[in-house]
Amino acid sequence: MMKTNLLFPIGLFGLAGAVAAIQSNAGESRANEVSKPFAKFSSKVKTRSDGKNFYVESNGIPDHRMMAGITAWQQQVPLPQNYTGSNAWQFPLYPVEAKEPISAKDHFFRGAIAIAANGIPIFNPIKNDGRTDTFLAGELDEFGGHSGRGDDYHYHIAPLVLQKELGTSLPVAYALDGYAIYGLTEPDGTSVKSLDSFNGHSTNGLGYHYHATKKYPYINGGFHGQVSEVDGQVDPQPRAESPRPATAPLRGAKITDFTSSKPGTYSLTYSLDGEVYKVNYAVNGDRTVSFEFVDPKGGKTTESYRYRGGGRRGGGDQPERPQGGRPQGQLGPPPGPRKPWFVDHAKELDANKDGEVSKEEVISQCKEAFKGYANGESSIDVTKLPDLPTVRNAIGGFIKVHSKELDRNSDGKITEQEIIESMMRMFDKQDKNHDGKLSGSELEG
């Protein structure tokens, strides 16, 4: 009797221990398998697993050239991100089929939907306005990436360039539901047959997996597996951080080159109206980032920003959401060489040629430009604006380039009031001595 009593619990523990060991071995081998594509980029990417989730850490900067080829640019640049520790990327080690799979056609316009083998997130190819195909719109570089509002580099299509390291046998990415995303062929190089609307299918050996395609949806077009959606994005996922305020679109600019002489030091080259500009920038040891903007004549302006920590602003493209509040005071310096806008346009604005720009002179041009575009209506229709002949004064040009920011309540219409308020906000910033006119040093670049 005593013997049995002693033996019984030991037997139980023994069994439980064996089961735990088997589970942990299975977890390990699944984690091993999942880690293979990431291991090809082990100098930049670290992975770990807790048996439930798989975690991917990186600094968000890929090894390949970035940004070159973009023709629709918002003036963001790639800055290193801190995707480590509790801010790492994650997905379930064992994907679970969803009862009701969610399409990315009308969901997940914020944040990433997959993580590439090199530790760079992949976002929905449709951007946060819910309709623009970022690839077709010229927003992506030669490898399918660009920088978001957090100066965070990410892809919007499958980065097939990684197949140089991966071959076809390894996935190029994992969707955030835990299913692998392979390239344009099956791992053995044979052609892909019968994909579902999410670019996925099941095959012997691999089970369910997604594929990259050259047309929409380019990557996983939704989630076959379970994910949790919070505020329009897969949750949890890391935050990106940029120390500088959001920047505005620079229409007509084409990014022609991007180089990095050493980690943390970058140079972006773009052309605009046939002239060449450079943005040189460096991430410094003291958590500052210094920018140098070089104009076609070699003139330089500099800006410096300090990281505050704690994820000052979300990355990705999220603040572009039409319903999202736009940060204040964003009208700042206009595109190109970053002389204050009023300095560049002082001559045009100084109607009475007294060498000073008064508030009245600016407001009168605002009214004139508004009248020219509104055509007797009470507001300017933002969608029709690009086709209207440009009103030939400084503000007329400004309104065309900055229509989105001028439409402060994002209703697709610009009122005279909105124009005057925005211009006055810029004016007050430039009017350093607050005397209601721009003169002397206030008009020097």
Ligand SMILES: [Zn+2]
């Ligand atoms: Zn993006």
Ligand SMILES: [Zn+2]
């Ligand atoms: Zn397949």
